[in-house]
Amino acid sequence: MQKISFFFIIFAFQLIYSQQSIKFEDSDFAALLSKAKTEKKLIFLDAYASWCGPCKLMERNVFTDANVADYYNKNFINAHFDMEKGEGPSLAAKYGIRSYPTLLFLNGEGEVVGKELGYIKTEEFLALGKKNNNPKLVDTNLKEEFLKGKLDQPTLLSFITLYAGKDPVLAKQASEKYFANKKRRHFLVKK
Template sequence: MKKIFSLLILCISILIFSQEGINFQQTSFKEILAKAKAEKKIVFIDAYASWCGPCKLMEKNVFPLKSVSDYYNTNFINARFDMEKGEGPQLAMKYGIRSYPSFLFLNGDGEVVLKNMGYMGEDDFLTIAKEANNPKYATSSNKELFEKGEKDPEFLLNMMRLYADNDYDLAKKVSERYFEVKKNDPLTKDDLGMLLYFLKSPNDPNYKVFVSKKAEIITLMSEDIYKQFDANIKISKILETSLDQKTGVINDAYFYKNAIPLIGKDDAETALNRMKVLFYPTVSNYTGYEKAALEYYKNSDSFDTEELIKAAWIFSEHVSNRISLKKAEEWAEKAVMKSETAENTYILAKLYAETGNKDNAKMYAEIAKNLAVTQGKDATLATKLLETLK
């Protein structure tokens, strides 16, 4: 009898323990959205990776807290997805998840209501939940709310951030309403960043804000930088006009004729090469890209290594000229020196292989493979490269 009683207590303890923490649904993403829509609730998704230390700390230290679990279990449909398994990779691509942990709050249509990332404590984790838990988000999509004339500045600011990458035109319209609503309020540094991000032409409604608030803006940046931005905004229209959307050809002569009087020859050349570097890969004009990138990244110390490694990758895939590939090697070397990741070292190894430096190619392919295995990433590319180098 004593043994039965002890076993019963153990079972009850296990049951109680198992009920602690956030109640994550064990079902498909589609079913989770359907449940959220039916219950008129927001979905909370913990987007994690099995190797991620901060993810494990959230699971250990924050998710089990009573204040956290009570709030999340009461107000949300909760789910967890490993971003490298099952439905995870598809969700990571859909929602632009590049770091872990990432926290998504979605409505029943799968639209992002709020997105955040990184380890956070109890108070911050509850704060983002309360911000996302607005009844109107559960019953209407962001776009519906915007179309109905929603003018809440926090809503508009959040919507700008959410759509900036995947629907720029919509985010730009949201920004125009945001700055109209805030026209009598002082600009913050974040506001100025948003204003400049969505300002592409003197014909944009936000350009009036940029001009009318000049005195205020030059307290946040120097007048010289303000003038530079103004010149870039003006030539952006010239860049747009220089591009034939049907053929993908950029009219250099037209651009220089109109841009040099505004910003000078050197800055005009830099602006044109920057446009080509951004545009040519989208239309598979890799010959034009190669020429522009070699000129644009000539002084590679002036550029972020993430930008350089992207250029190095494009060269490794689409460029055959050995002199050009040697230049891409330099870009990849800078990136690896700053951050030795599986991706960076693989690109460097691939470039070494293509320029005939077999010893370095083997060494860095091996490093890339080991890093991928250690970090729980796919080592297929590095493994295949090693096989070709035997």
């Protein structure tokens, strides 16, 4: 009887523990983009490799944290792709992924709105999610909005960071706009 009770307790513990994890969608990338547009959420994409030690640590130590799981499950469409299998190689090429884990935040257009590389601790990962959970980024084509002059200062700063590597000329234009706005605000406040 004691053995049965012991196994029941272990089973219950495992059941509770396994429910506290980020729930990753099991669908192709196109379906994820469509779902993100429909639900007006960003996609959190964990780009990993099966042999990657830091990726395994993220999966075991960070993605299973109750606070992380709760926040990411409520606020994002969560995706998990092995960059060496299935759609992984084409996604790695599309997003320039060369190290693992690469943690991406994408809008429904598939545009990168946030990016982090390597293992990060639970608290930092939760803060990263909160920083990137910007409703203005969900269904916005950032480049189009920038060219129309419709990005606010915080979004403009994100835009600069994201475009610095892929379009330095556009990032330079955005930084000039950012600092011009900042200077103008500073001038208005002093008056």
